Amino acid sequence: MRREGSPWRGLGVVVLKELSDHLTSARMRVLEWLVVLTALAAVYAAITQVRNVTAEDPFLFLRLFTTSRDPLPSFVSFLGFLVPLMAIGLGFDAVNGEHNHRTLSRILSQPIYRDALLFGKFLAGLATLSISLIALWLLVIGLGLIMLGVPPGGEEMARAMIFLLVTIAYAGVWLALAMLFSVVFRSPATAALVTLGLWLFLTVIWPALAPGIAEAFLPADNQALLVTGAQMLARLSPSTLFGETVLALLDPSTRTLGPVYLSQLQGAVMGAPLPLGESVLIAWPQIVGLVAATIILFVAGYVAFQRQEVRA
Amino acid sequence: MNKYVIEASGLTKRYGTSTVVDHISFDVASGEIFGVLGPNGAGKTTTILMLLGLCDISEGKVRVLDHDPVREPLAVKRRVGYLPDSVGFYDHLSAADNLHYTARLIGIALGEREKRIEAALARVRLEDVADKRVATFSRGMRQRLGLAEIIMKDVQVAILDEPTNGLDPQASVEFLELIRSLKSAGVTILLSSHLLDRVQNVCDRVALFNAGKIALMGTVAELGSQVLGGGFAVEVEAEQGPHLALRLGAIPGVRGVEEPAEGHFRLLCDRDVRPEAAAEVVAAGARLKRLAFDQPSLETIYTRYFQSVKPGEARHAA
Incomplete structure (x- = not known):
């Protein structure tokens, strides 16, 4: 059975409207300030730290992102925490908000498919997140230029750029999750609580739980199997995937994200940086995992939305 | 040219084992006001959603303006305006901006948009609040804004679900006046309601829904002679x-x-x-x-009819 007309009809209209809603909303303003202030604090701490400690590092600029000074975590760990919060903040009432304001049936009685509405909302959310992340990224680089007084090298910029893209993909995962729950739950408060709960679980509890689960189900005598098993379990959490990708990208001396075997160390120069391509290759499964999680979660939300009753 | 703009035959909707709409058939002729009446939960809104292709059809056939709402929803939705039960608008946008958004979704050309929105708002007498946020609007104003959307869309068929529900008497009289003016502009109107005395004055024909079936259909006078x-x-x-x-x-x-x-x-x-x-x-x-x-009042017909079917209903439930 084929439908007549394009499912993308009206997509652009929906994206523009949602984007302007997001950018003018008070919620967005609060989230932006939260992100900017905390990230700036982290970068400032990193810069003072970098100045004191590292004199001759070939990847001085990347240290901006990863160095932490005691009470404050590093810029990347801040992002790992705040990006999901932003994404959930933008997505938790995407569909049930329309239901509750009784606008959904009116909009869907216009000549567009539901596809356009849901995908438009997702794209607008992702665009909003991208705009804030790119602004933040430029801010950090600019601050680094001014405060460190050293221009970044080409490879550093390339790594920082890929890091930006990965962060956007990471934001996409949480946005898709928030939108899925906004379809499933009729009340925005329930949707927000469930999404935040799942986020806390996946970010804080699951990585700590993974080794325990691995020990319970795998033979205890094989240490290597235990470690890899625990790691595989932990990688079910997008936060773990993001953390590992960032580690490989921003720390060029990272050679592997799993346990290192002695045979792999033969002939390796310890601490020497890997070329960019190799670093990306190390993190490639994680990057694909993040993108795949976004797509799967979006599709789940899409299927749920297509089957949903429009009546309020 | 087909005489009927809406043709439904054997239309059925089931949720699991319960049948919400049970093999109903009706035709709406071009240019008439057709009233769909019945108690809450009789299947009125479900029928309307099936006409618009917003809800799957379990069984039966329906044609709206010679299109199939399931296979060609866009063609149907382009020519049919829908005013949902207690319609909602984006509260943070102004009345005109809300219509602008819909106009862009419909695909009205940029040059024409402004003109049509202005004309539609003037028709429902909202032109002086066009730039006010919808959050400040009363229920009657929202209903009228919904009607303005239909006028702007320039449709052949308007489907109005409980349009006078929750309006004060003055506002609902005004609203029915607007509906009549739509009819004189050549729009076919399908109207659902449970406020009978209001509807009696505007509808050419009515269908009385009961428990998913059409119990009675015809002009008010015909129903009167059938029931009374x-x-x-x-x-x-x-x-x-x-x-x-x-x-x-x-x-x-x-x-x-x-x-x-x-x-x-x-x-x-x-x-x-x-x-x-x-x-x-x-x-x-x-x-x-x-x-x-x-004249037999619809209210009398309605009350009498449901008094006569009550015992049967009770047996159903047992």
Whole structure:
């Protein structure tokens, strides 16, 4: 059975409207300030730290992102925490908000498919997140230029750029999750609580739980199997995937994200940086995992939305 | 050109084991106002959603403007305007901006948008609040804004779900006036409601829904004769006339005369006999005080009908 007309009809209209809603909303303003202030604090701490400690590092600029000074975590760990919060903040009432304001049936009685509405909302959310992340990224680089007084090298910029893209993909995962729950739950408060709960679980509890689960189900005598098993379990959490990708990208001396075997160390120069391509290759499964999680979660939300009753 | 704009036959909607709409068939002719009446939960809104392709059809066929709402929803939705039950708008946007968004979704050309939105808002008399945020609007204003959207869309069919629900009497009279003006502009209108006296005045034909089925369908007068046992009633009040009751009863077409009070007659007849009755009263030398044609009210029909089906319903439930 084929439908007549394009499912993308009206997509652009929906994206523009949602984007302007997001950018003018008070919620967005609060989230932006939260992100900017905390990230700036982290970068400032990193810069003072970098100045004191590292004199001759070939990847001085990347240290901006990863160095932490005691009470404050590093810029990347801040992002790992705040990006999901932003994404959930933008997505938790995407569909049930329309239901509750009784606008959904009116909009869907216009000549567009539901596809356009849901995908438009997702794209607008992702665009909003991208705009804030790119602004933040430029801010950090600019601050680094001014405060460190050293221009970044080409490879550093390339790594920082890929890091930006990965962060956007990471934001996409949480946005898709928030939108899925906004379809499933009729009340925005329930949707927000469930999404935040799942986020806390996946970010804080699951990585700590993974080794325990691995020990319970795998033979205890094989240490290597235990470690890899625990790691595989932990990688079910997008936060773990993001953390590992960032580690490989921003720390060029990272050679592997799993346990290192002695045979792999033969002939390796310890601490020497890997070329960019190799670093990306190390993190490639994680990057694909993040993108795949976004797509799967979006599709789940899409299927749920297509089957949903429009009546309020 | 097809005479009917909406044709439904054997339309059925099931949720699991419960059948919400059960094999209903009806046609709506071009240019008429068709009323869908019935208690809450009778399947009115579900039927409307199926007409728009917003809800799957379990069984049966429906054509709207010669399109299939399931296969060609865009073609249907382009030509049909829908005003949902207690319509909502984006509260943070102004009335005009809300219409702009819909206009872009419909695909109205940029140059034409402004003009059509202005004209539509003027039609429903909201032009002076066009730039106010919808959050400040009353319920009646929102309903009118919903109608403005339909006017702007320039549709052939307008489907209005409970349009006067929750409006104060003044606002609902105004609203029905607007609906009538839509009809005179050539729009076919399908209207669902449970506020009978209001609807009676605007609908050409009505369908009475009950438990997912169409119980009765036709003009109000037809329903009256079906449910109330037929006939019209003419009320006559007159002073002093010998054998007035007999004389009135002799008029052709009169089946019976009741005299509920002194000088007060109620004629049950097959047609409107007011002219003959008046002549007869005058001829008898009596003074005519009041002459009224008693149309069966939809409310009476509705109440009587549901009283008559209640026992059957109870058996169903048991």
